[in-house]
Amino acid sequence: MKFHVTVTEEDYIAFNLDAMRHHSDAKKNLLLGRLTALFLSAFVMLVLLAFRASETVLVIGGIILAYFSAVSFFRFPSMRERGVRRKIERAAKEGKLPYEPEADIEFTDTEMIQTTEKSMRRVAYGDIIRIVETPFRLYLYDGLYRAYILPVRCLGDEKDALLAFLKEKCPPAK
Numbered sequence: 001m002k003f004h005v006t007v008t009e010e011d012y013i014a015f016n017l018d019a020m021r022h023h024s025d026a027k028k029n030l031l032l033g034r035l036t037a038l039f040l041s042a043f044v045m046l047v048l049l050a051f052r053a054s055e056t057v058l059v060i061g062g063i064i065l066a067y068f069s070a071v072s073f074f075r076f077p078s079m080r081e082r083g084v085r086r087k088i089e090r091a092a093k094e095g096k097l098p099y100e101p102e103a104d105i106e107f108t109d110t111e112m113i114q115t116t117e118k119s120m121r122r123v124a125y126g127d128i129i130r131i132v133e134t135p136f137r138l139y140l141y142d143g144l145y146r147a148y149i150l151p152v153r154c155l156g157d158e159k160d161a162l163l164a165f166l167k168e169k170c171p172p173a174k
Contacts, residue, residue, distance in 0.1 A: 001162060002106040005154045009088055011137060012099045015149050016084045018134060023144070030077065037072030041065035099149065107165060112140070114148065123148075125169040133163065140166070 020026040048061050091097055100116040112128075114121045123142055130141040138155070139147040152159055 001158060001165065002104065003150070003154055003158075005103050005105050005150055007099050007101055007103075007149050007151065009092065011149050011151050012097075013081075013084055013088055014134075014137060015139060015147065017081055018132070018139070019145060019147075020080065020084075022132075030080070033076045033080075034073045037076070038069050041069045105148070105150070107162065107169075109169075112148070125166075126171070128166070128170040131163075131166055131170060138163070 020030070044065055045058075045062060048058055053061070088098075100114075100118070103114050103116045106113045106115070111125065112123045114123070123140075127142050128140050129143070130139075132139040132141065132147075136152050138150040138152065138159075140150065141147040150162075155162060
């Protein structure tokens, strides 16, 4: 099977966000970021108490810090998404995209071959450690954070046949 794959900026951003949602290290970082805001608020309140701030300052400070903590807790994931978007936009402006926008990907009996304008990569099916299926993309991971992005729109009617083929050829990815 051979496919011409076009990966857009949105595809790459979606890959990064999906990876952040599902990878254990990324989950820990998200929790750490959320807890940092809570601990920072608690620390400020303790400082106010230590300096014997007036009751009014404590109440107003408590309300402001509770609001800050709640907003930080719930907005942290969207802040990470904005960070990913900015990083990709900056790389695009500099002409240094971290992905290949167009590639031909061929699936042979023994390996996957990705051919781009700049390079050719061969990946043995045994090196694919995980296959992730989302409604719009397939990700073929050959490392913890490295995956080949296959948009479903590029696979056409052959998506199910490709998935069955990959599950047969990539034993660890089952």
